Amino acid sequence: MSSIGLRRLKELERGDYEGITYLDTYFLKRRVAGDESLHFHELIHVVQWRLLGAEFFIAMYAGGLEKFGYRNNPLEKIAYDAQELFDRSTAVFDAEKFVSDRLSAL
Numbered sequence: 001m002s003s004i005g006l007r008r009l010k011e012l013e014r015g016d017y018e019g020i021t022y023l024d025t026y027f028l029k030r031r032v033a034g035d036e037s038l039h040f041h042e043l044i045h046v047v048q049w050r051l052l053g054a055e056f057f058i059a060m061y062a063g064g065l066e067k068f069g070y071r072n073n074p075l076e077k078i079a080y081d082a083q084e085l086f087d088r089s090t091a092v093f094d095a096e097k098f099v100s101d102r103l104s105a106l
């Protein structure tokens with residue numbers, strides 16, 4: 001990803017994150033493999049990749065990172081908000097619709 005020349009993406013690639021998603025595949029560190037909440041967070045990114053398409057996802061993610069940093073990157077905010085909903089939810093919710101609605105509101 002840093003081949004598009006964005007400094008922050010280089011940092012991200014080097015960064016020590018628990019998980020990362022590329023297209024429809026995500027990777028988690030072994031030590032967090034049992035963390036259901038984190039699996040859910042990465043699955044939200046899978047939905048984002050699919051809804052936005054690879055090129056647009058990367059452009060949006062990189063732009064968000066440049067502008068707002070990691071945690072406030074709009075795509076991360078959606079993932080963290082969905083994750084929080086998942087964590088405290090006792091009822092079923094439509095995660096794909098949640099992501100789709102939030103993306104439309106950006």
Ligand SMILES: [Zn+2]
Binds near residue numbers: 076
């Ligand atoms: Zn994330």
